[in-house]
Amino acid sequence: MVNLQKGQTVRLEKRGGGTLTRVAMGLGWDVKKAKGLFGALLGGGGGDIDLDASCLLFDAGGQMVDQVWFRQLTSRDGSIVHSGDNLTGAGAGDDETINVDLTRLPSTVRALVFTVNSFRGDTFDRIDNAYCRLVDATNGSELARFDLSGSGTHTGQVMAQVVRVGDGWEMKALGEKTTGRTFHDMMGPITAAL
Numbered sequence: 001m002v003n004l005q006k007g008q009t010v011r012l013e014k015r016g017g018g019t020l021t022r023v024a025m026g027l028g029w030d031v032k033k034a035k036g037l038f039g040a041l042l043g044g045g046g047g048d049i050d051l052d053a054s055c056l057l058f059d060a061g062g063q064m065v066d067q068v069w070f071r072q073l074t075s076r077d078g079s080i081v082h083s084g085d086n087l088t089g090a091g092a093g094d095d096e097t098i099n100v101d102l103t104r105l106p107s108t109v110r111a112l113v114f115t116v117n118s119f120r121g122d123t124f125d126r127i128d129n130a131y132c133r134l135v136d137a138t139n140g141s142e143l144a145r146f147d148l149s150g151s152g153t154h155t156g157q158v159m160a161q162v163v164r165v166g167d168g169w170e171m172k173a174l175g176e177k178t179t180g181r182t183f184h185d186m187m188g189p190i191t192a193a194l
Helices: 037-039 183-193
Strands: 003-004 008-014 022-031 051-059 064-068 078-080 096-101 110-119 128-134 140-148 155-167 167-176
Touching: 003 096, 008 140, 022 155, 051 078, 051 096, 051 128, 051 183, 064 078, 110 128, 110 183, 128 155, 140 167, 155 183, 167 183
Parallel strands: 003 140
Antiparallel strands: 008 167, 022 096, 022 128, 051 064, 051 110, 078 096, 110 155, 128 140, 155 167
C-alpha cells in the first residue's frame, strides 16, 4: 500500500504483478468532536456531515462522457457503481464506495476523476479522519491511500484521478480544495486537473 502525497502518482498493479481488473474507491470521514465545556454541553459533537463521493469519466479530449454520484448510482454502461449516499459519516471504514470494473470501461474513457463535496455546505474545518483509498476489489488489498483531512473553509476536494496509461492505469493524488455542493460547482478545478 502506498500513502500518497498531493501530486504523487502510482502505477496501479496487482500485488505480485499483473493488471488490475476491478478497483474500488473508498471515502471515509468523521465529524470533529467539539472540545471543552461548551462542546460537552452540546453533546460533544457538531451534528452530522453529508460528504458525497463522485466519479466523472473523461475522454482523451477532456470531455466528460458520464458521471456517477448520489443522483446517478451507476454509469450508463454499468462499469461503475456507487454504494449510495451516506448522510452522516458515522461508523468505521469506508462511508461511500465507488466500484469500477476497469475491463468494462469503454476504450474511449481515458480518465476517471474522483471528487468529494459537502452537500449541505459544511466546511472541512468540521471534518476529521477524511481519506480516499483505492482497493483491488478482487482481493480487498489496499493499493493507495490519500489523506483528505486538513482544516479549511473549502467544501469540496478533487481527490484523485485514475488515468489510462498504455494497457494499465495510474492514480494521481490531486487534493485540490474547492467549493461547491455538488461536482457541478467544481468543474473548473476538475477540468484543470486533466
